[in-house]
Amino acid sequence: MDNYPALIVIAPLLTAFLAGIAVWIRERLAYPIALTGLAVSIFSAGKVLMQVITSGTIQYRLAGWAPPMGIEYRIDLLNAMVLLLVSSIAFLNLVASYKSVDQEINDRAGSFYTMYLLFVTGLLGVTVTGDLFNLYVLIELTSLTSYAMIALGDRDRAPLASLNYVFIGVIGASFYLLGVGYLYMQTGSLNMADVANILSGIQGSSTVLTAFILMMIGIWIKMAFFPMHVWLPNAYTYSPIGFARVVAPLMTKVMIYVMIRLMITVFGFDYIFKTLNLSDAVVWLGTIAILSGAVMALSQKNLKKMLTYIIVCEIGYMVGGAWLGNQLGMTGAILHILNDALMTFALFLAVGNMAYRLKKLDLTDLQGLFGKMPWTMAGFVLAAFSIIGVPPTCGFFSKWYLILGAFEAGAYHFAGALIISSLLSAVLFFKVFEICFFEPMSKDHGHGESHSQVVIEEAPISMLFVSGLVSLSLIVAGLYSGTIVNTIILPFLK
Amino acid sequence: MKFLGVVIVCLTGALLLYGTGEFPDWGDPNSPASLHLSNDYIEKAFEETQVPNLVTAVLADYRGFDTMFETSVIFCAGLACFLLLRDFSQKKERFYRHIPTGVILHVKNSKKILKVGKEFEHMDKDWVPSDLIIKTVCRIIIPFIQLYALYVVAHGDFSPGGGFQGGVIFGSSLILLAISYDLKTLVNRIKEKVFGIYAAIGVLIYVGIGAICMPMGGNFLDYSKLAPLVPGDPHHIRALGMLGIEIGVGIAVTAVMAIIYINIVSEGRHDEGL
Secondary structure (H helix, E strand, O other): OOOOHHHHHHHHHHHHHHHHHHHHHEEEEHHHHHHHEEEEEHHHHHHHHHHHHHHHHHEEHHHHHOOOOOEEEEEEEHHHHHHHHHHHHHHHHHHHHHHHHHOOOHHHHHHHHHHHHHHHHHHHHHHHHHEHHHHHHHHHHHHHHHHHHHOOOOOOOHHHHHHHHHHHHHHHHHHHHHHHHHHHHOOOOOOOHHHHHHOOOOOOOOOOOHHHHHHHHHHHHHOOOHHOOHHHHHHHHHHHHHHHHHHHHHHHHHHHHHOOOOOOOOHHHHHHHHHHHHHHHHHHHHHHHHHOOOOOOOOOOOOHHHHHHHHHHHHHHHHHHOOOOOOHHHHHHHHHHHHHHHHHHHHHHHHHHHHHHHHHHHHHHOOOHHOOOHHHHHHHHHHHHHOOOOOOHHHHHHHHHHHHHHHOOOOOHHHHHHHHHHHHHHHHHHHHHHHHHOOOOOOOOOOOHHHHOOOOOOOOHHHHHHHOOOHHHHHHHOHHHHHHHHHHHHHHHH | OHHHHHHHHHHHHHHHHHHOOOOOOOOOOHHHHHHHHHHHHHHHHHHHOOOOOOHHEEEEEEHHHHHHHHHHHHHHHHHHHHHOOOOOOOOOOOEEEOOOOOOEHHHHHHHHOOOOOOEEEEOOOOOOOOOOHHHHHHHHHOOOOOOOOHHHHHHHOOOOOOHHHHHHHHHHHHHHHHHHHHHHHHHHHHHHHHHHHHHHHHHHHHHHHHHHOOOOOOOOOOOOHHHHOOOHHHHHHHHHHHHHHHHHHHHHHHHHHHHHHHHOOOOOOOOOOO
């Protein structure tokens, strides 16, 4: 019996505590320990994905107890994909973070890495588990670590942003837990597959409906779905960049995964789309989320904050797509989990490189950046094209599936919102490009007197390397999106 | 805004009430919650785990994986306090007492730091001499609290208790020491570093016991596979595994209690506080 499913989560957890000890003995050791933990995690996630593709769903009994009694890990194609995604992004960000953590929080870097590993453990655990309560415990772990890490950022504003996040996040988590309690009342079980089995017999129950609504609202709060998004922009803007780069692409995407998991595995399509008939309302909410996210992004003056509103907008895509109620929409939503995580990661990596040199990231500070940081900007442009949805990049393909799904479901408003938001993000990013490319560098940035003497001041090589790698992966993911859909998503949805 | 809040609260309340409509009756023995899994736990737990306390069996064995993450959450709370509050900067104003003479020095805005040792000792700004009665009573009572904490940790398998409760009791004995004497007494006796390392080691014991099961041929946390490593009756191996993790939890909780207390009362400076 191989233990790869457990190792995915245990490796970062175990190394987190080793790093926690290293903090007090030799702080420099914390970083290599963290790298090792995440490398083992990626390796195991890769192994598991291979195994799932060749031989189907893996079940792993923790502590050796059979499922409804004990906790089980159940890994199918969907989690296997998300697991590999989460562990790779976490690892790559750690590689890029060495310099930026050194710059921002050098007096407690060891504790930062410990916290970082615990955060990643939480995300991986949420993704891998097949148990409703275990999922809650890990959401708690992820949230607690992210509250602490966000508060470490900007000295004046981050603590308040984090406090807001604490209040709203705790409400979200308790809604989810309350939902699990209601379900337990009716089923007596916490194992997802077992609950799904029992639920198919009691679909009319009002308790089950309440549980469903509570759990969905809880997860929506956690993923910052439109009216519940207010905590996100400030929290992500003011957090230290080493953490923002990992929380922005992963936290919301993992929560989307949880929503899809609850919809498909626990409650089932029949219950959601035939018995309840709520999908129209949610797709409308998704439409509003997309439009308002895009419009709010347009009105921002700070680059990092603008990107956080784009996250709000992208969440609208995925929630709406998942609730369209057809295979195309769900395919689009799942593909977009992968693509959006990569795009957001690439964008935030570029922003991290800029922040390393510029300190302030208001749009007016970006003048002449193409001359100063050409490689960073190349990565930024690729990521921006992907967000807009320019064809060879991956953003185009998931949007394509979402639009097709919207037409099939007759949700023309959703398709319209998708197109409008793509146009708005084109406007948005070209505004940034214009500032960075055409407006000359202001006096205090450039050292030379004329434009010909622009000094190239790039970010450190480790950050540039990761940024370039991820930006190129956007094109690779785009070219191979057919393969991804055919080997992972479609077999999963069948 | 306030009106909207009221509306949302009312709607949520209505939803919760609506959900209670089909609840099973209070204490109904035929409700799904008491039929589906509870019987299995009640009938088999002792036989399978050799632990007479069912709650411990569920907490530390059947669902031991959840408990491991709960412990990690506690570690996280301590680490968060350290990360956010700890202030390494030197204080501008310092007070020292010359021990032989009892003269108190007030150092303002000076980089000069007197060496604290036999001659001088640190003092709090608003220093109140500790009360003799309180000190004496606490000095007597603290060892007993700690003994009781150890009992609670060790007895988790048989009676209500376990690592969390025992750890909290032990931690509170340390806090009592800090309150009855002063914070420095605690910090001087047990260094910050020790607490930091113990918090991590406590959880590491838990995760480590789980991880050792994997090379022994079992799944993660499958205590039964530890039997070859431990002399004695192999039937009791699950109970022993649970004792091991309870000890880990106890250590972690104790250290985290102290870390949280010290960092919060002294605003991260570790010099003076309550």
